[in-house]
Amino acid sequence: MSPAPGPRPGGRSARIQQAVHASTRKLLDERDRADITVPMIAADAGVTPSTIYRRWGDITELFADVALERLHPDAPPRETGSVRGDLVAWAQDYLEEMSSPVGRAALRDVVMSADTLRSEDGTNQFKCATFCRTQIETILGRGEPVQGVVEHVIDHVVAPIIYRILFDLDPLEPDRVEELVDHALDAAVRV
Amino acid sequence: MSPAPGPRPGGRSARIQQAVHASTRKLLDERDRADITVPMIAADAGVTPSTIYRRWGDITELFADVALERLHPDAPPRETGSVRGDLVAWAQDYLEEMSSPVGRAALRDVVMSADTLRSEDGTNQFKCATFCRTQIETILGRGEPVQGVVEHVIDHVVAPIIYRILFDLDPLEPDRVEELVDHALDAAVRV
DNA sequence: TTCTTAATGCAACGTCTTTGCGTTAGCATG
DNA sequence: CATGCTAACGCAAAGACGTTGCATTAAGAA
Numbered sequence A, B: 001m002s003p004a005p006g007p008r009p010g011g012r013s014a015r016i017q018q019a020v021h022a023s024t025r026k027l028l029d030e031r032d033r034a035d036i037t038v039p040m041i042a043a044d045a046g047v048t049p050s051t052i053y054r055r056w057g058d059i060t061e062l063f064a065d066v067a068l069e070r071l072h073p074d075a076p077p078r079e080t081g082s083v084r085g086d087l088v089a090w091a092q093d094y095l096e097e098m099s100s101p102v103g104r105a106a107l108r109d110v111v112m113s114a115d116t117l118r119s120e121d122g123t124n125q126f127k128c129a130t131f132c133r134t135q136i137e138t139i140l141g142r143g144e145p146v147q148g149v150v151e152h153v154i155d156h157v158v159a160p161i162i163y164r165i166l167f168d169l170d171p172l173e174p175d176r177v178e179e180l181v182d183h184a185l186d187a188a189v190r191v
Numbered sequence C: 001t002t003c004t005t006a007a008t009g010c011a012a013c014g015t016c017t018t019t020g021c022g023t024t025a026g027c028a029t030g
Numbered sequence D: 001c002a003t004g005c006t007a008a009c010g011c012a013a014a015g016a017c018g019t020t021g022c023a024t025t026a027a028g029a030a
Helices: A012-030 A038-045 A049-056 A059-071 A083-099 A101-111 A124-140 A149-166 A174-190 B012-030 B038-045 B049-056 B059-071 B083-099 B101-111 B124-141 B149-166 B174-190
Strands: none
Touching: A012 A038, A012 A049, A012 A059, A038 A049, A038 A059, A049 A059, A059 A101, A059 A124, A083 A101, A083 A124, A083 A149, A083 A174, A101 A124, A101 A149, A101 B101, A124 A149, A149 A174, A149 B149, A174 B174, B012 B038, B012 B049, B012 B059, B038 B049, B038 B059, B049 B059, B059 B101, B059 B124, B083 B101, B083 B124, B083 B149, B083 B174, B101 B124, B101 B149, B124 B149, B149 B174
């Protein structure tokens, strides 16, 4: 038997990762991304730069890692009584979170991370999209199953929200979210 | 009178910019982004690194600059006889271009460029979105004007295409483009 | 306690980035 | 054609960052 490889939870490895993440978040709040360097983070976290380089490769991957943590939903979507209501509520929350400077920056950090370096569960970008999809599936699972609704919600609700944020257009009016959700549901039924 | 500031077309400034752009494109075709450095580009273009640093700030901005050039449409959208047909044709072309490794990389380079450094006509991201919008407006201008169609096309056709590319999801089937266009047009009429 | 292994710290080296200063190219004027 | 002006470039030095081999340490297992 091989002696159980992999990082042990609670060990030094985990403590360091936590410290580095914390320092990264802290610096991201204070300074501009372009002004943050690996040695800075290392100093703040109390580790050597080489440790960070070895674990994350480069600062882009570290940022993406921290961003993913931010983008990961910490609770299942709220329940309002109807699928439509749940979707609207979730999408409005999502829009608000992602529109904030922090959310926007996190989105970019994920998008700009390597797409060649894929872990066992996909690229960072894919993981990010999966967070969304999972939340949507949870909501839709509460109602009657309709083929392909998830994809429609992604295409007609999530995509417009994100596109406008990333490409610096006027952010979506929160009111329009309702319209988008109706559209996505209509689209699913009609096809 | 101030002696007419700004770069003179055809001068040394323009030649250097052209050479640097060319070298950047060339290197982007050969190597991976992460392996390309400013000194490399400078050597290939026959200039000093400091010139590039002074003009573009960092390699990210240079990449974004080159990417914008790639994303800029070089011709007005094809005409097929109907607005719907034009939109479908344009969207399919757009999907194909952006899905290619080159297109995808260009999109990312634009998205990851600074959003604080805005030129007189907006950020790089905004310019990129404007290219799309202009093409769409051209097409819509050929038919009867309907309030807000442009935004619907952006939200329901462009956004899904781009979102899926950036977030590493399965790219849209070219067939589904037609469906998206119809939805966008329906949406515009119905509201 | 002792052993094993993965991961860290240290330190040195090479490369990139930044910056001051002298020079040049392009354009305008007489 | 000669002269002057200005923005931009090349050069070179200094500083900061990225990378790597080697010794050491921390955490868990026997």
